[in-house]
Structures are given as structure tokens and as C-alpha cells.
Amino acid sequence: MKKITINSVASYAGVSKKTVSRVLNNEPNVSDVTREKVLKAFKELDYTPNPIARGLARNRSFIIACLYDNPSKSYITRLQSGALEACHEHGFNLLIHPCELRSQALLDNIEQLLQTSRVDGLVLTPPFSDHGELVAFLRQKKVPFARVASVKLDDESISVRSNDEQGAFEITELLIELGHKDIAFIKGHPDHSATEQRFNGYRRALAEHGIEYQEHLVEEGNFSYHSGADSAETILHLDPRPTAVFASNDYMAAAVLKAATQMDLKVPDDIAIAGFDNAPIARHIWPGLTTIAQPVEEMTRLAVEHLIEQINQGDNGDEEQQKEPLQITLEAKLICRESTAAPKS
Incomplete structure (x- = not known):
């Protein structure tokens, strides 16, 4: 069987080898009609480009x-x-x-x-x-x-x-509008820029609704499930206990939900919990997590x-x-x- 090359495609499509190369590399300066003609030749000749040769060229x-x-x-x-x-x-x-x-x-x-x-x-x-x-x-x-x-x-x-900052603002505002004032917050990993953005959104929502920021309601996490569990251990044993927890990602929020359940707290009746990212775990656990869907x-x-x-x-x-x-x-x-x-x- 004769080997199909870029020259074969060019001859079949009635274009130059350079034009075929431009279509292969998705370059501009090729008309839609010519591009379709070359793509059709690829399909009809069952041409598969050699990636090594293409890279060397x-x-x-x-x-x-x-x-x-x-x-x-x-x-x-x-x-x-x-x-x-x-x-x-x-x-x-x-x-x-x-x-x-x-x-x-x-x-x-x-x-x-x-x-x-x-x-x-x-x-x-x-x-x-x-x-x-x-x-x-x-x-x-x-x-x-x-x-x-x-x-x-x-x-x-x-x-x-x-816009992580705005997303965190909206989820905190939702909790406030539901009637929560004592809202705990679990930060993410300190090396991630999203951590500060989400924290800023949380604080902005509190300020805009006239709710005083309480430092003891904020825990340091690192976006892992285990850090969420450690933070939950502190937050859920506060006296008085906050009525809501907003964690900087869904895995930490899921850890809080598990810890609350183990303490016989009903979610959301005894404590509301929210996360961030809309990870698969947010919709696979019960109750499903309120969260921010990040694209x-x-x-x-x-x-x-x-x-x-x-x-x-x-x-x-x-x-x-x-x-x-x-x-x-x-x-x-x-x-x-x-x-x-x-x-x-």
C-alpha cells in the first residue's frame, strides 16, 4: 500500500505543500474554502501526520x-x-x-x-x-x-x-440573607492567590451588611479534606457555636459536614455549610453542598x-x-x- 504523505495530500487537494502545512498547523492566511478542501483530502486519503517529522520540520x-x-x-x-x-x-x-x-x-x-x-x-x-x-x-x-x-x-x-472575590462575596451574602450573623470561615492554602481573594469576598460581605468581623471565627486550612477536619474540630466546639461555616473549597466543607454529623448536628438546621469550586463531592454527598461553580x-x-x-x-x-x-x-x-x-x- 502506497504511503500517504503531505505531498500526496497537496496533489489530491490541488494546493501547494505549504498550504497543507498551514492547515496542519492551524495557521491563518488560509481561506475557508481551501481549508475545507485540504481537510476533506485528509479524511478521504486517511492521512495521519507524523508528529515527529512535523516537529523537526x-x-x-x-x-x-x-x-x-x-x-x-x-x-x-x-x-x-x-x-x-x-x-x-x-x-x-x-x-x-x-x-x-x-x-x-x-x-x-x-x-x-x-x-x-x-x-x-x-x-x-x-x-x-x-x-x-x-x-x-x-x-x-x-x-x-x-x-x-x-x-x-x-x-x-x-x-x-x-472572579473568586465576587463569588465568595455572593455566598457569604446568601448566608447573611438567610439570617446568619456568626459565620465561620476556613481559609485555603497560603501559597494560592485564590485564598486571599475568597477571604476578601467574605470580609466585604460582612462589612457591607454591617456585621462585625470576628477573628476567632476564621481558621487556616490548605484546601485539603484533612485541614477541613482539623478546622471543624475547633469551629464546632466554639461557645457559642457559629450558625454557619463557609469553607474555601468543597473538600474542606465536606469535612466540616462529616464532623457536624458525627456530633449529631443536623445540617442545615443546626449549622449551615457552604463550599467553593463545585467539585464532584459537592453534589455526591448528602446534604448537597451550596457552593460556587468555578469554570x-x-x-x-x-x-x-x-x-x-x-x-x-x-x-x-x-x-x-x-x-x-x-x-x-x-x-x-x-x-x-x-x-x-x-x-x-
């Missing part, structure tokens, strides 16, 4: 690396899902690369990744999104990157995030899409477009479930 790997350091497996899965969708759509592969933020060898780790995997760009997820030293290192190396859920915005990088998949998908666009612009020598900043903020949505209600008295 353009001195590219067609690999995007996604850096993460997060205790939530569901959050990582959602990040991967959005990134994979964008990569597959544009003919790229995705490399998932775990790192430790506080490791002394972080930059050495990243440099080794760049040398061994020849990645074309990096997606920085929390807590790397706002790591100044890492961002400066990538700029020095002239490595394209995009940031997900970053708080710090600048004029030189792609950033896609949701994690959409954030990562958009970040990767625009990163690939930037990479392709760099290949085409379009330096002006390549430097154009892109900052997108998506809406976080309040989801009310059975874990919140008005206090009994």
Missing part, C-alpha cells in the same frame, strides 16, 4: 506543559480536561508536570523540563500562576506561557481567571488556546501580536443546595 515539539501543585485531584482533573480539549483541537500534545512550589530546585526542575521535553509553551496553574521568580525566569528564557487563575495582572502575559475547564481551555495562538504568531514573525496581552475574567456562579438554610432560632 518546524523546530517544534507541539507539546504544551501544564505545571501544577494542588492537593485536589478533582481540580487537577478539570484542569487537564480543559487543556486537553484545546490541545487536541489545535494538534498539540499535553504534558502534565507536577512540581513543588516550595522546592529549592523549582527553577532547576523547570529548566530540565524545557531541555528534555522541548515544550513549546507552559500553562501555569495555581500556585505557580503568581510566582514572580518563575515568571521572570520564563521571560528571560523567552518561553511562551499562560496563567490560569492569576490575581496579578500585567501587560505582557496571557491570564484567564474567574476551571473553560479557564484552562482558553489559556491553552491563546497560548498556542501566541506560539503560532511567534513562528510567523508577528512580534507585535505576540506581545499583545490577553486578560480574561470569567463569571463564577452561585449554586444553592440543601446544606444551607435559615438558622433555627
Whole structure:
């Protein structure tokens, strides 16, 4: 059987080899009619491009690396899902690369990744999104990157995030409007920028409704189930006990719900509980958790899409477009479930 090559596709479609290459790499400057003609040739000839040859021809790997350091497996899965969708759509592969933020060898780790995997760009997820030293290192190396859920915005990088501060405000306001005044709060991991944003939203809601902030109602967590359980141990034994708990993510909120149940407290009658992220656990436990749905998949998908666009612009020598900043903020949505209600008295 004759091997189908890029030349075969060009001849069959009646276009140049360069045009086929542009369609393969999803480049601009190809008319819709011509693109459809080439795509039809791919299908009819059952042509599968050789990724190694494609990379060598353009001195590219067609690999995007996604850096993460997060205790939530569901959050990582959602990040991967959005990134994979964008990569597959544009003919790229995705490399998932775990790192430790506080490791002394972080930059050495990243440099080794760049040398061994020849990645074309990096997606920085929390807590790397706002790591100044890492961002400066990538700029020095002239490595394209995009940031997900970053708080710090600048004029030189792609950033896609949701409004965590507003989401936390809305969920705290919901509890207040239900009649709660003593609302405990469990913070997230101190290295994550979302932690401060969610805490700010909680405090803003209290202030706007004339409720005094009580420091003893705030516990330090780290986004893990175990830290939620430790925080619950303190909060649920306060005297007087708060009538509501807002945890910075759903896993910590689920731990509070379990601890309350073990103490024979009824949720939401004796204590209302809310979380953040709309992780699978929020709808799989009973009562279901009131939470904020963060568009994690959409954030990562958009970040990767625009990163690939930037990479392709760099290949085409379009330096002006390549430097154009892109900052997108998506809406976080309040989801009310059975874990919140008005206090009994």
C-alpha cells in the first residue's frame, strides 16, 4: 500500500505543500474554502501526520506543559480536561508536570523540563500562576506561557481567571440573607492567590451588611479534606457555636459536614455549610453542598488556546501580536443546595 504523505495530500487537494502545512498547523492566511478542501483530502486519503517529522520540520515539539501543585485531584482533573480539549483541537500534545512550589530546585526542575521535553509553551496553574521568580525566569528564557487563575495582572502575559472575590462575596451574602450573623470561615492554602481573594469576598460581605468581623471565627486550612477536619474540630466546639461555616473549597466543607454529623448536628438546621469550586463531592454527598461553580475547564481551555495562538504568531514573525496581552475574567456562579438554610432560632 502506497504511503500517504503531505505531498500526496497537496496533489489530491490541488494546493501547494505549504498550504497543507498551514492547515496542519492551524495557521491563518488560509481561506475557508481551501481549508475545507485540504481537510476533506485528509479524511478521504486517511492521512495521519507524523508528529515527529512535523516537529523537526518546524523546530517544534507541539507539546504544551501544564505545571501544577494542588492537593485536589478533582481540580487537577478539570484542569487537564480543559487543556486537553484545546490541545487536541489545535494538534498539540499535553504534558502534565507536577512540581513543588516550595522546592529549592523549582527553577532547576523547570529548566530540565524545557531541555528534555522541548515544550513549546507552559500553562501555569495555581500556585505557580503568581510566582514572580518563575515568571521572570520564563521571560528571560523567552518561553511562551499562560496563567490560569492569576490575581496579578500585567501587560505582557496571557491570564484567564474567574472572579473568586465576587463569588465568595455572593455566598457569604446568601448566608447573611438567610439570617446568619456568626459565620465561620476556613481559609485555603497560603501559597494560592485564590485564598486571599475568597477571604476578601467574605470580609466585604460582612462589612457591607454591617456585621462585625470576628477573628476567632476564621481558621487556616490548605484546601485539603484533612485541614477541613482539623478546622471543624475547633469551629464546632466554639461557645457559642457559629450558625454557619463557609469553607474555601468543597473538600474542606465536606469535612466540616462529616464532623457536624458525627456530633449529631443536623445540617442545615443546626449549622449551615457552604463550599467553593463545585467539585464532584459537592453534589455526591448528602446534604448537597451550596457552593460556587468555578469554570476551571473553560479557564484552562482558553489559556491553552491563546497560548498556542501566541506560539503560532511567534513562528510567523508577528512580534507585535505576540506581545499583545490577553486578560480574561470569567463569571463564577452561585449554586444553592440543601446544606444551607435559615438558622433555627
